[in-house]
Amino acid sequence: MEKKLIGVDLGGTTAKIAILTTNGKIEEKWSVETDSSDEGSHIVRNIGDSINQKLTDLQLDNNTFYGIGMGTPGTINYETGTVKGAYNLNWAKEQNVATDLKSITGLDVHLDNDANIAAVGERWQGAGEGSANVFFVTLGTGVGGGIFAEGKILHGVKGAAGEIGHITVDTSKEAYDCTCGKKGCLETIASATGIVRVAKDLAKSFEPNSKLKDAIQQGTEEITSKLIFDLAAEKDELAKKVVDHICFYLGLACSHIGNMLNPEKIIIGGGVSAAGDALLKPIQNYFEGMVFPAVRESTSISIATLGNDAGVLGAAWLALPSE
Numbered sequence: 064m065e066k067k068l069i070g071v072d073l074g075g076t077t078a079k080i081a082i083l084t085t086n087g088k089i090e091e092k093w094s095v096e097t098d099s100s101d102e103g104s105h106i107v108r109n110i111g112d113s114i115n116q117k118l119t120d121l122q123l124d125n126n127t128f129y130g131i132g133m134g135t136p137g138t139i140n141y142e143t144g145t146v147k148g149a150y151n152l153n154w155a156k157e158q159n160v161a162t163d164l165k166s167i168t169g170l171d172v173h174l175d176n177d178a179n180i181a182a183v184g185e186r187w188q189g190a191g192e193g194s195a196n197v198f199f200v201t202l203g204t205g206v207g208g209g210i211f212a213e214g215k216i217l218h219g220v221k222g223a224a225g226e227i228g229h230i231t232v233d234t235s236k237e238a239y240d241c242t243c244g245k246k247g248c249l250e251t252i253a254s255a256t257g258i259v260r261v262a263k264d265l266a267k268s269f270e271p272n273s274k275l276k277d278a279i280q281q282g283t284e285e286i287t288s289k290l291i292f293d294l295a296a297e298k299d300e301l302a303k304k305v306v307d308h309i310c311f312y313l314g315l316a317c318s319h320i321g322n323m324l325n326p327e328k329i330i331i332g333g334g335v336s337a338a339g340d341a342l343l344k345p346i347q348n349y350f351e352g353m354v355f356p357a358v359r360e361s362t363s364i365s366i367a368t369l370g371n372d373a374g375v376l377g378a379a380w381l382a383l384p385s386e
């Protein structure tokens with residue numbers, strides 16, 4: 064029987080786990096709750112126990128597997144397989160994630176960060192179509208990114224490569240403060256919360272009639288990035304202006320990525336990407352005006368296709384034996 068892979072996508076509320084073939088077909092998928100109590104000390108144990116239980120239930124032994132690939136928040140030390148600074152897991156201090164999970168399951172463990180595994184998943188089985196050069200942008204509560212270049216994940220000296228969310232795009236005095244301590248980061252504008260902030264700001268000086276403006280000023284409806292895109296689709300003038308505003312900054316940041324790395328694809332994923340073409344088309348327009356010709360002809364932008372499965376797929380890819 065051909066050997067299989069296990070992918071784990073660890074997040075603040077659940078860890079998604081899957082058993083996959085080496086071709087990226089998901090055969091089993093389940094999740095365990097992330098118990099971040101007691102400084103997150105139960106998390107790895109719970110994941111390991113759950114994998115052991117599943118393999119017992121399916122009557123599969125360890126020889127069936129190449130190993131476990133796992134994506135995690137926080138800062139990873141790729142030499143020691145340790146993780147620290149994952150505050151949503153209560154992992155402030157260094158955790159021996161790889162050695163602990165290996166000792167519980169008896170399987171080899173390969174780690175990478177959560178934005179990078181999503182990049183790898185999309186590159187492997189999604190919109191990246193197996194290309195050797197892909198950049199992945201995720202637009203959710205924050206803005207993250209991952210670089211897959213010349214067939215490898217690019218980490219940088221401290222694992223911080225690809226942090227597109229913290230590219231400074233607004234250098235004006237009015238630029239928003241970012242959680243990272245800087246001002247004017249892409250994340251302050253193009254994350255789900257950033258989009259709402261932009262809408263509230265632009266509403267202040269907006270004259271024409273607008274449902275979005277009324278909703279903001281009267282507090283009748285919760286303002287979300289989804290509502291803004293829905294109203295833009297109904298031709299609401301303020302909503303259209305907000306979408307154009309954030310797409311300009313996304314196009315600008317993507318143009319820097321394009322001019323710098325010339326990937327075959329820049330893939331946009333995360334919750335906000337559900338807006339589809341309404342997000343993609345204006346970004347493409349701005350992008351094309353800001354990249355030089357060789358990049359314009361060879362780097363394209365598209366929307367992610369895998370949704371929530373990108374993480375377990377990319378994680379499992381880490382466990383593939385190198386060719």
Ligand SMILES: [Zn+2]
Binds near residue numbers: 228241244245
């Ligand atoms: Zn920042």
